Amino acid sequence: MSTTPAPPGNGNGNAAAPAVERGLIHDLGYGAYSGPRSGPWTRTWIIAREVLRVGWKNPWLRRCMWMSFMVVAVWGVFIFVQGQTQGIAQLEQAKAFLPKKDTYVMWAVTRSLVFIGVLAGAIVGAGAVSDDLRAGAFQFYFARPLRPQQYVVGKLLGVIMAIGLVVVVPAVGLAAVRVVMETHVEVMVRALGVIPRTLALAGVVTLALAALAVLMSSLTPRKIYAQASYTLLLFISFAISLPLAKVSNNVKLRVISLRDAVEGLGYGLFQKWTFDRTWAPPWQTSLTMLLCVFGGASLALLWRIRRVELSSLGT
Amino acid sequence: MILELEGVRKNYGSGVQALRGLTGSVSGQRIGLLGPNGAGKSTLLKVLLGLLDFSGKAKVLGHDPRTQALAIRARVGYMPEGECYLPGMSAVEYCTYAAELSGLPRTPAMQRAHAALDYAGLEDKRYLPVETYSTGMKQKVKLAQAIVHDPELLFLDEPTNGLDPRGREEMLSLILEIPKRRGATLLVSTHILADVERVCESALVLNQGSIAYHGTLDELRGKGDRGLEVRVKSGAAELVAGLTAKGCTVRMDGDAVVVDALPAGASIDLVLEEARSRGLQVRHLAVRKLTLEAAFLKTVADDAARHATGGLAGATAATPAAPTPGAAP
Numbered sequence: 227m228s229t230t231p232a233p234p235g236n237g238n239g240n241a242a243a244p245a246v247e248r249g250l251i252h253d254l255g256y257g258a259y260s261g262p263r264s265g266p267w268t269r270t271w272i273i274a275r276e277v278l279r280v281g282w283k284n285p286w287l288r289r290c291m292w293m294s295f296m297v298v299a300v301w302g303v304f305i306f307v308q309g310q311t312q313g314i315a316q317l318e319q320a321k322a323f324l325p326k327k328d329t330y331v332m333w334a335v336t337r338s339l340v341f342i343g344v345l346a347g348a349i350v351g352a353g354a355v356s357d358d359l360r361a362g363a364f365q366f367y368f369a370r371p372l373r374p375q376q377y378v379v380g381k382l383l384g385v386i387m388a389i390g391l392v393v394v395v396p397a398v399g400l401a402a403v404r405v406v407m408e409t410h411v412e413v414m415v416r417a418l419g420v421i422p423r424t425l426a427l428a429g430v431v432t433l434a435l436a437a438l439a440v441l442m443s444s445l446t447p448r449k450i451y452a453q454a455s456y457t458l459l460l461f462i463s464f465a466i467s468l469p470l471a472k473v474s475n476n477v478k479l480r481v482i483s484l485r486d487a488v489e490g491l492g493y494g495l496f497q498k499w500t501f502d503r504t505w506a507p508p509w510q511t512s513l514t515m516l517l518c519v520f521g522g523a524s525l526a527l528l529w530r531i532r533r534v535e536l537s538s539l540g541t
Numbered sequence: 542m543i544l545e546l547e548g549v550r551k552n553y554g555s556g557v558q559a560l561r562g563l564t565g566s567v568s569g570q571r572i573g574l575l576g577p578n579g580a581g582k583s584t585l586l587k588v589l590l591g592l593l594d595f596s597g598k599a600k601v602l603g604h605d606p607r608t609q610a611l612a613i614r615a616r617v618g619y620m621p622e623g624e625c626y627l628p629g630m631s632a633v634e635y636c637t638y639a640a641e642l643s644g645l646p647r648t649p650a651m652q653r654a655h656a657a658l659d660y661a662g663l664e665d666k667r668y669l670p671v672e673t674y675s676t677g678m679k680q681k682v683k684l685a686q687a688i689v690h691d692p693e694l695l696f697l698d699e700p701t702n703g704l705d706p707r708g709r710e711e712m713l714s715l716i717l718e719i720p721k722r723r724g725a726t727l728l729v730s731t732h733i734l735a736d737v738e739r740v741c742e743s744a745l746v747l748n749q750g751s752i753a754y755h756g757t758l759d760e761l762r763g764k765g766d767r768g769l770e771v772r773v774k775s776g777a778a779e780l781v782a783g784l785t786a787k788g789c790t791v792r793m794d795g796d797a798v799v800v801d802a803l804p805a806g807a808s809i810d811l812v813l814e815e816a817r818s819r820g821l822q823v824r825h826l827a828v829r830k831l832t833l834e835a836a837f838l839k840t841v842a843d844d845a846a847r848h849a850t851g852g853l854a855g856a857t858a859a860t861p862a863a864p865t866p867g868a869a870p
Binding site: 256257258259261262263264266268269272273276280283357358360361362363365366367368369370371372373535 | 590592611612614615617619621623624625626627628629638639641642643644645646649653656657659660686688690691696722723
């Protein structure tokens with residue numbers, strides 16, 4: 227934590243605070259403060275920590291973590307069984323048609339954890355700003371030495387950490403399990419690449435989901451509306467992306483669904499055999515889409531918060 | 542000097558002139574910010590906190606709101622009129638959070654949150670969620686969060702809003718205590734003139750985006766109708782006749798004798814001598830002053846008239862003379 231010295235004196239030219247008189251009203255020690263003051267970006271972390279604290283108090287976030295744990299356990303079993311079957315003679319011929327172990331890690335992210343991430347985004351992210359809007363808390367925040375950028379980054383960081391708990395942490399954990407299941411050190415070392423790839427995939431999807439959730443949250447003071455619009459947007463786009471791509475015969479259109487974009491990016495990162503890649507979106511388009519969602523939603527959020535900042539300090 | 546304003550203007554996009562060239566220096570320790578709705582009080586507070594762009598020059602505690610807004614906000618505490626608590630937070634969490642956001646490290650922030658809540662009289666309720674509090678307790682929490690980081694200047698917006706008489710009295714006592722204890726300056730924006738009379742020593746009156754008055758409350762009350770008000774047990778008409786004969790401008794106002802002007806060089810003793818010479822018993826003799834409410838309304842009306850006649854050469858305010866508590870007007 228960076229610190230700067232306390233501002234000297236006060237506006238009346240008093241270099242030091244007057245001595246505290248005891249026994250006046252509710253005198254239990256309120257007096258001058260002359261200690262250190264933290265740097266401006268520390269406040270970003272304070273806001274992020276508060277978002278995470280509020281999220282943690284919600285039992286649904288903890289349930290999401292349990293679901294993620296179960297997902298990791300199930301996909302871990304698949305990886306374990308895959309490893310055991312390699313030695314069975316009758317399956318040797320079929321090995322060519324079985325997915326590689328890394329693919330299971332990718333599928334854990336793109337086919338399971340991403341949905342839990344959506345749920346966590348709705349639980350934590352959709353209330354991150356709407357609760358402040360409803361409570362008039364912008365008067366509280368922006369009468370303090372806090373920039374809108376710090377507020378936005380703090381809220382985003384908090385939601386990213388909350389979603390990361392149910393997406394990134396379990397995904398990386400599964401990738402680590404997949405590595406340590408190898409019996410030979412040499413193979414284990416070669417398999418280490420799955421960890422950064424998983425981190426990148428889960429990280430990008432977390433960023434996109436968090437930014438979208440907080441943006442939706444900033445549009446309405448009712449948390450339930452923010453949650454509904456966020457989940458509907460994601461699930462409707464997921465439902466229509468494949469039919470739309472087929473009708474238009476343009477596979478790139480599938481990236482309108484964040485989940486499909488995540489899968490497209492997964493194929494690019496993992497380069498593994500899958501059952502059907504005919505309608506898989508290109509990874510470049512997928513990555514661009516996910517980063518655009520994150521960047522666009524963050525900028526829109528900043529614009530929205532600046533507007534709210536200037537309109538909410540009513541007297 | 543707390544505030545220094547020089548031609549501060551703020552126009553909103555819709556063509557509304559919220560501030561029309563405010564000029565003046567504001568000092569003092571307990572200042573009331575008065576004005577009718579739409580006078581520009583909110584806009585002025587936003588400008589002072591660096592939340593709104595404006596033209597002209599301004600300084601708050603020596604800082605420019607355009608370029609040093611964060612430095613200003615670090616030294617200013619703001620108690621808003623509306624509710625601004627964070628859902629699910631207890632009072633102590635809320636005040637700790639407020640202190641941390643104002644730059645205090647976590648441990649001192651928590652210590653000061655407890656001290657500020659003790660000061661505000663919320664000793665045993667501090668661990669309950671703020672949304673469960675009564676209106677009076679919420680007002681106290683708002684005061685605690687405003688003072689938790691040891692500000693030098695406090696903006697208090699309608700601090701007694703919604704309080705019953707007892708709660709109002711408690712709140713005013715707490716507010717009055719802050720300058721004594723910490724040397725902090727208060728800028729109290731309120732519509733309740735009795736609160737201003739109780740807490741403030743000077744007033745800044747805004748009207749139609751300009752400063753209609755800045756000075757001590759006594760000067761504000763003394764604006765316009767001056768003169769002496771005399772009440773005698775009986776024989777008021779006799780006193781009027783006697784004073785008129787001695788060159789005074791005198792009239793009756795109800796049962797009171799009002800001396801609008803004394804002859805040149807004469808003093809208040811002239812009235813007493815005249816009464817004594819006629820054997821009249823004086824029961825009341827005072828400089829005639831307006832009530833604060835009447836003075837406020839008159840100030841606003843005079844300012845509106847100046848606007849209407851185009852006589853506003855420049856909305857200015859001078860630094861008021863240091864008030865002398867308890868002195869006769």
